[in-house]
Amino acid sequence: MGKSIAVENLRAWYGDQLTLKGIDMELEANRATAIIGPSGCGKSTFIRCLNRLHETVPHSRVEGEIRLGDEDLYRMDPVDVRRVVGMVFQKANPFPMMSIFDNVALALRLNGIRRKRELFERVEKSLRMAALWDEVKDRLRDPATALSGGQQQRLCIARALAMEPDVLLMDEPTSALDPGSTLRVEELIEALKSSYTIVIVTHNMQQAARVADRTAFFLNGELIEYGDTATLFTKPADPRTEAYVTGRFG
Amino acid sequence: MGMRTMKRMPANAKIANRLFVAAAGLSASSPILFLLLITGIVLVQSIPALRWMGWHFLTGITWNMGSVYGAMTVKNGVTAPAGASYGALPFIVGTLASSAIALVIAIPISLGTAMILAYRVRGVVKSALSIVVELLAGVPSVVLGLWGVVVLAPWVSSALGPFLTHFGPAIPFLKGPVGTGMGLLTSGLVLALMVIPIITATTRDLLERVPLHYREGGVALGMTNWEVVRHICLPHIRDGMIGSIALGWGRAMGETMAVLMVSGSAVNMLPHNLYSPISTMAAVIADQLDSAMTDASHMAVHALSALALVLLMLTLLTNLAARLLVNRSRGSRRIDLGVRV
Numbered sequence: 001m002g003k004s005i006a007v008e009n010l011r012a013w014y015g016d017q018l019t020l021k022g023i024d025m026e027l028e029a030n031r032a033t034a035i036i037g038p039s040g041c042g043k044s045t046f047i048r049c050l051n052r053l054h055e056t057v058p059h060s061r062v063e064g065e066i067r068l069g070d071e072d073l074y075r076m077d078p079v080d081v082r083r084v085v086g087m088v089f090q091k092a093n094p095f096p097m098m099s100i101f102d103n104v105a106l107a108l109r110l111n112g113i114r115r116k117r118e119l120f121e122r123v124e125k126s127l128r129m130a131a132l133w134d135e136v137k138d139r140l141r142d143p144a145t146a147l148s149g150g151q152q153q154r155l156c157i158a159r160a161l162a163m164e165p166d167v168l169l170m171d172e173p174t175s176a177l178d179p180g181s182t183l184r185v186e187e188l189i190e191a192l193k194s195s196y197t198i199v200i201v202t203h204n205m206q207q208a209a210r211v212a213d214r215t216a217f218f219l220n221g222e223l224i225e226y227g228d229t230a231t232l233f234t235k236p237a238d239p240r241t242e243a244y245v246t247g248r249f250g
Numbered sequence: 251m252g253m254r255t256m257k258r259m260p261a262n263a264k265i266a267n268r269l270f271v272a273a274a275g276l277s278a279s280s281p282i283l284f285l286l287l288i289t290g291i292v293l294v295q296s297i298p299a300l301r302w303m304g305w306h307f308l309t310g311i312t313w314n315m316g317s318v319y320g321a322m323t324v325k326n327g328v329t330a331p332a333g334a335s336y337g338a339l340p341f342i343v344g345t346l347a348s349s350a351i352a353l354v355i356a357i358p359i360s361l362g363t364a365m366i367l368a369y370r371v372r373g374v375v376k377s378a379l380s381i382v383v384e385l386l387a388g389v390p391s392v393v394l395g396l397w398g399v400v401v402l403a404p405w406v407s408s409a410l411g412p413f414l415t416h417f418g419p420a421i422p423f424l425k426g427p428v429g430t431g432m433g434l435l436t437s438g439l440v441l442a443l444m445v446i447p448i449i450t451a452t453t454r455d456l457l458e459r460v461p462l463h464y465r466e467g468g469v470a471l472g473m474t475n476w477e478v479v480r481h482i483c484l485p486h487i488r489d490g491m492i493g494s495i496a497l498g499w500g501r502a503m504g505e506t507m508a509v510l511m512v513s514g515s516a517v518n519m520l521p522h523n524l525y526s527p528i529s530t531m532a533a534v535i536a537d538q539l540d541s542a543m544t545d546a547s548h549m550a551v552h553a554l555s556a557l558a559l560v561l562l563m564l565t566l567l568t569n570l571a572a573r574l575l576v577n578r579s580r581g582s583r584r585i586d587l588g589v590r591v
Contacts, residue, residue: 083472097485
């Protein structure tokens with residue numbers, strides 16, 4: 001089951017550049033939250049703070065507090081954080097030297113699941129959840145790179161789901177996909193959001209409107225507006241939000 | 251008509267281009283020419299010794315010039331001093347064993363250092379460490395040899411060797427006596443020091459070229475740094491690693507001076523434990539060439555040439571095997587691109 005995330009006065013730097021200027025935000029459990037905003041607004045940095053990936057970048061820095069359920073994210077071991085907060089990237093990044101099966105099984109093996117039967121069941125379950133099973137069940141030993149772009153991205157989702165995370169972060173997961181694959185990933189988000197807390201960064205406002213329960217608008221490292229998706233798109237409270245969602249900039 | 255002549259290439263450009271193509275072709279073919287020439291000369295020079303000894307050249311353990319000032323004998327159609335025997339097995343074993351020890355020590359250390367350099371340290375520390383590694387590669391081997399004699403051998407004899415003998419009951423090769431410290435283990439250690447910078451520098455470059463989004467994929471799955479390196483980066487750089495290890499191995503087998511200084515210069519014996527004196531092919535060639543010149547039948551020089559031939563073949567085979575391994579795993583991924591010159 002998903003957990004809620006509470007962000008308090010989150011500030012993040014790349015070198016001297018302040019990319020997040022104090023974000024306060026509550027992300028609800030078992031809901032999909034979309035983060036929208038123009039390029040460079042800090043939305044990717046924001047979700048990369050939620051699994052503590054931001055701090056792996058040279059010369060980066062983070063301040064503030066993030067609570068996952070009732071735990072302080074920045075007091076946990078970052079490796080443990082990433083085991084409960086999964087992530088899917090903009091560019092599908094299945095491990096190229098591994099088979100489809102091993103891409104999903106690797107992290108499970110590293111977590112001590114060794115028995116073949118259990119491993120296979122978990123891999124199958126994850127691939128089914130990612131709506132990929134039927135397409136790959138007969139070629140699990142093929143290299144992951146033999147899959148199409150959309151399939152690779154769903155493989156990455158399956159890989160993240162195999163860890164049974166509480167939260168699933170998605171950083172523009174469909175921006176490199178064709179419309180058909182995009183639709184399949186969106187359907188997937190729809191199906192997953194009842195059991196995971198999903199945070200999706202997107203450039204595509206229709207996508208936010210389609211999949212997200214709540215939407216947040218970021219601009220220049222600040223959270224401008226955050227609310228129910230329908231409200232944010234139809235009756236934005238802030239003129240800057242209105243300008244962005246009506247396509248006047250960004 | 252005027253336009254036509256203007257568009258034609260000027261004559262001097264044509265000549266310059268021809269010269270360039272010829273010069274480039276000559277330069278490009280020089281490696282293979284040199285290799286063929288060297289192999290040819292070494293081969294021709296070693297034939298008398300190979301005829302004298304037959305297969306015993308590879309399996310014999312006695313290396314003896316015979317009575318150089320005594321009577322000559324004729325065997326298999328070649329002439330040599332009476333009692334001359336050239337069995338290279340101890341030197342072949344010495345070369346293989348010392349270089350293998352060097353690799354066993356160097357590979358994990360190089361990998362660890364490369365990992366730190368590529369992924370851990372940043373800024374000034376990174377450049378400083380990188381420079382140190384490159385400086386280590388530049389230390390003249392005679393200096394390393396001297397250090398090996400003055401510092402390393404006594405330490406092996408008084409500390410490392412006695413410590414390792416505790417494992418003797420489990421691993422017979424580690425049993426004593428430890429001796430002077432001049433021998434197989436010290437040679438391996440000195441060679442490891444020479445090989446580490448080679449493997450480290452290549453591995454660091456390879457690790458730095460692993461695409462970030464693959465590493466982030468692993469990190470985002472909750473993999474530790476080591477797990478990311480082990481399961482994502484290493485498979486990615488496997489081919490290049492094999493190549494750099496082969497390069498280091500070639501270096502270790504061919505190294506002469508440092509090994510000559512710390513090997514204990516064993517003759518006519520095979521190493522019986524980790525500390526026993528050895529000799530390597532390269533060291534013997536350098537060491538004995540001077541006295542070999544006194545053999546009027548030239549058999550001693552031919553024997554050293556045959557030794558050189560074996561060394562050359564081993565080095566070439568190592569490189570070829572590494573190539574084959576690399577190509578087999580890679581298929582033919584390289585695509586010919588661009589303008590043909």
